[in-house]
């Protein structure tokens with residue numbers, strides 16, 4: 314894939330500056346809040362560490378950013394010495410920004426959290442294309458770079474944590490082509506997720522059948538849209554989504570239609586198992602200044618709703634709009650408190666604050682509808698995880714929680730579940746390693762031996778193996794009547 318750098322300037326002369334923002338009268342469509350007007354860099358890549366710090370970085374060959382390297386350092390490897398930081402750590406709780414040192418180019422690179430919780434980031438562009446970089450989740454840690462970490466150069470790569478025993482080297486299934494003729498990859502960028510995987514208890518199910526897995530791919534645009542955008546014609550993006558049960562013997566795509574057209578959207582799995590489709594544009598494509606009509610409204614995809622009627626739209630819900638366009642090089646990431654952090658957008662060459670879609674250095678959060686006041690009162694609070702947060706496969710876990718609210722809402726098997734969310738690494742409209750596991754549940758009971766009668770216990774089972782949950786850190790949530798708790802971090806030990 315080659316990015317076109319030559320087409321930007323002529324295109325900006327033609328401006329359709331409208332953007333799509335369907336306003337919502339109340340806040341039931343969620344709400345937005347600006348967390349930081351400038352973090353000093355444009356958030357092209359984003360990851361969450363187990364200490365709840367966001368690590369975000371840009372490419373590092375784009376000249377000055379708006380934040381300098383720590384301790385007055387300068388990068389002497391570049392032709393003109395660069396004293397600017399291109400990576401920062403952000404604390405969503407305090408909104409503190411700490412500049413970090415990356416000396417090689419990370420443009421369009423990939424990453425994942427190692428089982429120990431270290432952010433491993435790989436590849437990039439130019440001198441960075443074979444570099445592997447490590448960042449530990451600690452107070453004043455900075456990047457360590459291994460210049461020859463990769464055997465082959467990797468630009469626009471992706472990372473996925475695999476189970477330790479992944480050794481068969483066999484193609485297991487071939488899938489049918491997604492119908493409709495829409496392209497989903499750069500520059501016709503769509504997005505995709507592995508939908509929540511529902512685990513069954515090894516106590517009741519002694520077979521070794523793996524759980525069903527489904528993928529959902531949404532948005533994108535026709536294959537020639539980028540050529541047309543280069544010529545000044547901005548084609549509407551696609552509304553289509555395809556959903557495929559990848560574990561079926563003969564799977565078929567189930568096609569659905571989003572209520573809004575979208576290219577360059579991000580798809581973020583929420584702790585409830587629903588999918589937030591956010592960021593991007595309604596016309597044009599990814600790339601340099603070739604998108605129009607930013608889509609400011611996220612759309613919620615209700616994963617388990619059945620499809621009713623010919624229009625097939627009842628799984629989708631249009632949510633409250635932001636005011637900030639998030640186009641090429643923008644990102645989104647789930648936080649442990651259930652909010653979604655959104656940043657980035659730089660369809661320009663270098664940092665340019667005077668184009669129609671200026672380089673954006675801000676971070677904002679979206680509060681999904683489950684955090685709004687009418688639901689808020691039933692937001693559960695996890696008080697303890699027993700025997701502890703270090704988990705072994707198949708182990709029984711007791712999650713103690715308090716349902717919130719004035720009146721003790723009924724708590725029962727049918728309105729409680731627990732999920733584990735694997736933190737992802739997001740860039741270019743894709744969240745690598747993103748996964749939600751719905752844990753097998755053995756029951757809910759009112760806690761005993763506690764002063765508070767609110768105390769409840771949900772008994773769940775840890776995932777059965779590395780095939781469904783590779784070793785590493787996960788955010789554990791309890792969901793009560795559709796409202797998730799804040800996450801507690803747990804770690805599955807490697808075997």
Ligand SMILES: *[C@@H]1O[C@H](CO)[C@@H](O)[C@H](O)[C@H]1NC(C)=O
Nearest residue numbers: 321322325663664665667668
């Ligand atoms: C920003 O982009 C505009 C429009 O393409 C261009 O005229 C201007 O020179 C750019 N500014 C910088 C600082 O690169």
Ligand SMILES: *[C@@H]1O[C@H](CO)[C@@H](O)[C@H](O)[C@H]1NC(C)=O
Nearest residue numbers: 350351378379666673674675
């Ligand atoms: C970034 O720095 C430039 C140059 O100093 C300045 O013009 C611009 O307003 C700054 N942007 C933000 C968002 O702070």
Ligand SMILES: *[C@@H]1O[C@H](CO)[C@@H](O)[C@H](O)[C@H]1NC(C)=O
Nearest residue numbers: 680684685686687689690692
């Ligand atoms: C939700 O509840 C918390 C704690 O009671 C409160 O601080 C917060 O303002 C509430 N949020 C909304 C949207 O009402």
